[in-house]
Amino acid sequence: MGATRNVPPAAGAMLESLRGLGYTTATAIADLIDNSVSAEADHVDVVFEWNGPDSWVRVADNGRGMSDAELEAAMRLGARDPRTQRRPGDLGRFGMGLKTASFSQARILTVASSKAGHERCCLRWDLDLLGGAEGSWLLHEGARTGSKDRVEAGLTEDTGTVVLWENLDRVVTDGFTAQDLIELIEQVDGHLAMTFHRLIDDGLEIRINGRRVRSWDPFLTGHPGKAMESVEYRLQNAAGVVAQCHVLPHKDLLKPAEYESAAGPVGWPAQEGFYIYRNRRLLLAGGWLGLGERGRRWTRDEAHRLARIRLDIPNSVDAEWKINILKSTASVPVRLRSQLTRLASETRDVAKKVFAHRGRLVTGRGEAGGGIPDMWAVHHAASGNSYRISKQHDLVASILDRAGPLRSDILSLLSLIAETVPVQKIWLDTAEQTNVSRGNFAAAPDEIETTLTSLFEALVEFRGLSPDEARLRLSRTPPFDQHPDIVQRIGGHEE
Incomplete structure (x- = not known):
């Protein structure tokens, strides 16, 4: 074996570099809560305290806590080999999250913990005190002067862990105000509600400044309107x-x-x-x-x-x-x-x-017992899709059959309408507006009945369906499927 050299990293330079991994305040706090969940906590209390340059953040849990030796290991960078098999419920992997997440937001990281059968312990990293001898990694015991009460206030259970961030140089920057902190808290709330929504539903309680975080289910599980x-x-x-x-x-x-x-x-x-x-x-x-x-x-x-x-x-x-x-x-x-x-x-x-189709998926259209064909047909071409009023639509086909000398004029009108449909505007309006019109039918029962009567007559007289068959098809055709009472009245029929 050739000659080797021991080249330990410079502590201060390495930690300053790790601060740029890309955490946000929300993702950094989520990493701390991962540790709480892994420690079997069912309550996590997050506190943001505004005090200008001396503002601080505290995350406290009621998990099983750590002994002094366990805390020292947890404060070490790369505390665990990511290749090591984890417990099934462990949310960690690299042994870096506590440190990298915290240093991405603050220059001082203090962690205190209580574990059954062990004395309370407290250790602290301070990036401003790492500029000594090359290779030195000076971990301080206890909170910094004046911060002991901040730590102790989070240790309200027999067991648990408190993480305190101070000197928030990546959060409280020039121009940052109390209002900015309020907006930041809202962002953190939204991120935690999404990230831990299933665990919250399982019983995990997360509070931010005393307010409980409500889970956000991205799937609207069980909603009756889901397709x-x-x-x-x-x-x-x-x-x-x-x-x-x-x-x-x-x-x-x-x-x-x-x-x-x-x-x-x-x-x-x-x-x-x-x-x-x-x-x-x-x-x-x-x-x-x-x-x-x-x-x-x-x-x-x-x-x-x-x-x-x-x-x-x-x-x-x-x-x-x-x-x-x-x-x-x-x-x-x-x-x-x-x-x-x-x-x-x-x-x-x-x-x-x-x-x-605005949420209405009607199967079997055009088949016996299905709905009538769509009013609009899509034509695919190399230059893109175009939209035409379908001549197969029952009412359109019936009108064209009876149009006589007006047939060519009606076809010209349909072509003109198709060529001037503002597709892009409709698309943008639908995508960007929360209150897009659902059509006039929803507010005009008389118009619904008039249109339904014309369609009913087209189905019975032109297509040769029985009145009951016509009503069945209309009852399965949007938007008339939303008005079954009116459909049943068409043609003098009452349930």
């Missing part, structure tokens, strides 16, 4: 990997508060796609993981905004899925890509239909 909520699929050749496909309701089927909530922290388009969980903790929210079809990767777009797929993975496959330290990126193993592509493709297809 898809599949069974759980266990992927082949992937032990413990489970997928469930969801298509959320169209905005027309949601109350305003539901629609606003379902948009999530960053809005509808950004929230579509896969949601990857490890031990029921959300790692990645939205996006299509680089999957696609016919050589093209899927991107987030309006047409598929209602598609969301839950994907659970065990904590033993982090390396295979390339989970990073921030728990913010993942890559699908090659052997699973075809299975997930198929599930995603089916989910996207349903989502697109729901989006296009």
